[in-house]
Amino acid sequence: MNYTELEKNCTRSTEGFVDSCTLAVLGTGATQHLAKAVKGYAYSEGIALDVYDADYNQIDAQVLDPNSELCHKSPEFTLFWLCTEKLYEEFCQSKQRSDFADTVIQRVERYWNLVNGKFRTNILQCNFLQLDDRVFGNYGNKTADSFIFQLRKLNCLLMEKCLAHRNVFLIDFCYLQEKYGIDALRDSRMYYVAKLPICTRMLPEAAKQVVDVIKAVRGKIKKCVILDLDNTLWGGVIGDDGIENIQIGELGIGHAFTEFQMWLKELGKRGILLAVCSKNEEAAAREPFEKHPEMVLRMEDFAMFVANWEDKASNINYIQRTLNIGMDSMVFLDDNPFERSLVKSMIPEITVPDLPQDPSQYLEYIKGLNLFETASYSEADRERTRQYQEEAGRAAQQCQFSDYGEYLKSLEMTAKTEAFDSFHFSRIAQLTQRSNQFNLRTVRYTEQEIAQLAGDERHLTRYFTLSDKFGDYGLISVAVLDKQEDKTLFISEWLMSCRVLKRGMEEFIMDELIRTARDNGFDTVVGEYLPTAKNKMVADLYSRMGMQPAGGGRFTVQVKDYAMHQTYIRRQ
Template identity: 35%
Template sequence: MSVPLTTGPGPTDRVEALDRIRNLHSAGHLAEEFPAVPALLAGLAHGPAAPGDLARTGRLLARVDPDRIHALHPDAVPLTVTVSGHGTLDALTGPLTAELARHGIPLRAVLGDHDAWRRDLQDTDGPLYAKNTDLSLVLLDAQIVFDELPLPWRASDAAEAASAKLKLIERLVETYVREGSGTLVLNTLPLLTSQLRQLVDHRSRTELSVLWREFNNGLLRLALAHPRVHVVDLEPLAAESGPVRDSRLAVYTKEHLGGELLGRYAREVAHLARAVHGRTKKVLVVDLDNTLWDGILGDDGPDGIAVSGTYRGEAFGAFQRLVKQLGSQGVLLAVCSKNDQEPVERVLADHPDMVLRPDDFVAITANWRPKDGNLREIAARLNLGTDSLVFADDSPFECGLVASSVPEAAVVRLDEEPALHIDRLLADGWFDTRELTEADRQRAGQYRADAGRRELLDSADTMEEYLQALDVRVAVAPVTEPDVARISQITLRTNQFNLTTRRLQPADVRRLLDSPRHLVLAVRSRDRFGDNGVVGAVFAERDDDGLRIDNVLLSCRVFARGIEQAALGALLAHARDTGAPAAFASYRPTAKNHKMREFYPSLGFETVGETADGALDFRHSLVELPPVPGHVTLDATFPA
């Protein structure tokens, strides 16, 4: 599904977007036109009117059946979210529906009763624990503590009540982790001035502030202790929004969290949902002139551009530091600029004020061709889809061009105010991930090593000669605890070489590891240019009929090197050697994995079933096994 994703200023877009969404709703066509909705919502997502606009449009979208959207657009997989809490949370549905729709995700919402959060967390047969639930939101506020204080009360009473409440939440979280299947989402509780100032002496207020921070710290630590628990910190969100609540609504309707704060919370949940769906972006592509530096290189020359030393220059320097920070955490950095290549490379290498240097980038593209074509070339060079890209540029024309012709890429619209570049790039959490792995931190270096592989390929007369000279070495072995996060990440992020597209969180991987019937294998590769680390995974299950291969995944970065054939050949040999009568596998088609349709047949599997939607079932007799490619050195280890 092509989903244009843009962020940034666009006041004209706002009016057009509102009218278009209203007209689609009036005509009953929101489901049919759902792929166009993200681009329309992008025009409403930022600026002072954003909270109200998204809440209103979200309420319209919430009236559309998510299953109908999915039937019309198979890639628009609904997210099932259960909502429970303390106060009235009706105002959350609109913003949450809109924020998920911005990323092409329809919302299937299950709303709990008012102030039923404790009962819902205790009821292991209830909606929070349903097997199809993706996210279980339990939205709390400070009144869960203050409603239990005696009258009159002191700071010591608040400390006792907060401690008891934290212990209760910890017990309920342990129950959810043990019995639930989704991700439990909690939040920190903002302390209001109307609560703090009920104590008239400063010492008591200080005691209350300290204990309240300790209480919130205890909530945050739950996310560190349990991989399937996520805690949204409301404090930084409240600092950027209006009042935490409207006091009148808090008294009369029990809405203890205000609409604007709920809107920001909904955006954080949407970032989490995107990570759960495996839609984290991988590459940040930046313009140069008036994006990374102040000035135009072609007009002003190297001495005329600024990254420090002036007010505006300092803002660009801060933006470069942010970009470098993102790059240090596995975000691939690339340049796409209307400039000549040689001056750009010289400035990045030699300008004394540059924070970013050539080695920070996996691709530097400077020419006068249209930027949409350049972005496609950058993605192809990295062996990634264009939906992995985030493009940041200060030119409205370039942003509009990319948004219209490469709609699956995210576009961050910067403008003439460089002090806002950082806020606009970070506003939508494009690179948010559940957990950073060591492989993430090494990713840029691994992609830069691909330059050597390309040079070797260009110098070879044949593909066979190239592969032989590459000296590919593959290791297949059971997954161990240090690999769990990376294996989960592969299931979430890998779309092209993914035979069934099942997505697994770290806790799901651990459950399979604990099952004696399951095989969870990590595939590693290295070659003459370096270690690629964990590049693939194989999931299989032993049963009476034989070995059932649940999924095979391989990073697109190492396609076409024989790694997948070597890994599956080793698995089939293991199945035969351990007495399995046959091996079984399946292929489930998606918009991105169609090239893998022939993978199993190429290894000697025969087709034993096919459905109307193109899904295939296979069987291998284990009589004639596929050979390990001659250019691959294989080391395979299996559990006893």
């Protein structure tokens, strides 16, 4: 999509869009074009983005003055774009050059703190395009007095500083520079005549980075990649060529597939589930993963492995049902255009990238799409594949019991209830961003907001963990309770991972919430169901739990009248 298209999008009607959001753009160069590009790009992603573009070079006034337009608007996202050219002017006038980066990072951090002190927002901080003045040539890299030395240091400092600011997210413009080069990104003429730091031809790419981050912070993320095998994960056809002749490994074109597998394995370690969907005999499809010495991916890397002669759309539906995650959080990779178009037409929600014909281009193409943007990363991500595999073990055990209660008993489940603590802020925030189905009010929180809730007297917070004899589910449910007048406790958020559905966990949690109310001197508990496109499964949850409808999606129960449930879960 080119810039002109994005600009046109800005004037199009967003009526009927479910997603809407606000953004302020502040910068030291001309930001109007970027603001338009971001708005137009958001439109193409189905987001009605209201963008406030502060005037040229107005950062200080906007963040300092509590009556500024920025503070008045209090947007959900605040983007800072400091252009390198302005920084260079400042550098040229500075005397103490060896601590230039430290001076600038202090200022940037002060902007963050000032904004955070005034309103609730997520800060999007662009990193600095690395314009080398070449005054020192290559020697600049070993001279603290050179601009490039300070600039690169500054970009590193940005990464370090934002570790401590949970609501600051970096927009990696340097990635664009690495991919396209500075000559493509920047046009001196346009900087001189219009103070435009990135030319309009490249702004769609810049806008994509911004919108990708916004989407991830708002919980629109990919969770699973479904993979074809023949000519996607290796060269050749296993059923025809046999294990000795498929192409994989260091030599020849096999190297392209090896690197592709390495990258997928890294995705897996980051918490993206990998699944196989292949038209093959199952034994033949498994053989390379079990026996081929140069295969990078192994059977244990897959959450699911489906190889048969059914059509791929049916198999993908089966994978989706089993993993129980949204179809729009899945990506399907297949070299065969026929299979891709079949899946696209049968399952419009799934993302199906059009892989290039040449396998050597798979990786660069996929990386360029930036499908796996995230707004959080925690310990739990590394465990995800194992957890889904344990789930398969449970499914197998279930077949042995005719009575569901007996089966639940055999799982030997143990659950724990705790108030939010700092060890779990990131996982809790992540769950609020990821959970769509079992989510009563679908409130999304950042880590910073979770930390604030934990320390706020006006709320009671609870998280729940569950384990059984097959393994540990970890932290799987979160509840936020608001203290209200008349000894009333309002459940302002309750969500649960769908992996633990139908184990009595919802009953266990409801009982715990009532106990929490009772122990803290509350008489009444009120819950609310806010419908979204995805959370129908909990529409009648509160009724099922024994609460009375009170109109307007609200449900209520008196603590003294509540009947505790029988579950097979031991309290730890």
